Amino acid sequence: MKKIRPSTAADMAAVTDIYAHHVLHGTGTFETTPPTLQEMAARREDVLSKGLPYLVVEDAAAVCGFAYCNWFKPRPAYRFSAEDSIYLAPRAAGQGLGRLVLSELMAQAERAGVRKLIAVIGDSANHGSVGVHRSCGFQHVGVLSTCGWKFERWLDVVLMECPLGLADSGPPTQSAP
Numbered sequence: 001m002k003k004i005r006p007s008t009a010a011d012m013a014a015v016t017d018i019y020a021h022h023v024l025h026g027t028g029t030f031e032t033t034p035p036t037l038q039e040m041a042a043r044r045e046d047v048l049s050k051g052l053p054y055l056v057v058e059d060a061a062a063v064c065g066f067a068y069c070n071w072f073k074p075r076p077a078y079r080f081s082a083e084d085s086i087y088l089a090p091r092a093a094g095q096g097l098g099r100l101v102l103s104e105l106m107a108q109a110e111r112a113g114v115r116k117l118i119a120v121i122g123d124s125a126n127h128g129s130v131g132v133h134r135s136c137g138f139q140h141v142g143v144l145s146t147c148g149w150k151f152e153r154w155l156d157v158v159l160m161e162c163p164l165g166l167a168d169s170g171p172p173t174q175s176a177p
Helices: 009-025 037-049 097-111 127-135
Strands: 003-006 054-058 063-071 081-088 116-122 139-150 153-163
Touching (some): 009 063, 009 081, 037 054, 037 063, 054 097, 063 097, 081 097, 097 116, 097 127, 116 127
Antiparallel strands (some): 063 081, 116 153, 139 153
16 A cells, blocks of 8 residues: 655655665766765755655555655745655656655645746656656646766756646735745
8 A cells, every 4th residue: 555644754764765776876866976864854854844845655665755845946036936856766666656746745835835836857868757747737848958967978957847726826825834
């Protein structure tokens, strides 16, 4: 049975391991050195301190993925736009968990006051991430060509966006977290 829930400090070792796999073997992140457990815990605390969601997905065995969002940019005018991040353990790929956790992240981000969720996807050949975002209603808005260098090759960044809730239909009625 799969379960999506808020992350806890106890989940961070599994989250760190999942992310390290993607840093070392994937192009979805442009980091090249896996962050330590302490760094990943600090990143989680930063997200939570802003009132934004940081979720994990678990199966019968253990935590097999995580997702969170954080402000797209630090300037105040961006305070209603957030960038999402989703990573699954290799054993969890292809089971529909990405779509499930992204859908829940979107719902929680909307409740937190986010009006636009932005995907900044490493590698235009990252069809899994592009497809998951598309299946959740994200629209393609552009490609930044050859802006990352990893694994001895140039990589693109795909930009996608999805309006949440009232989106841009009027001014915000609440402060962002």
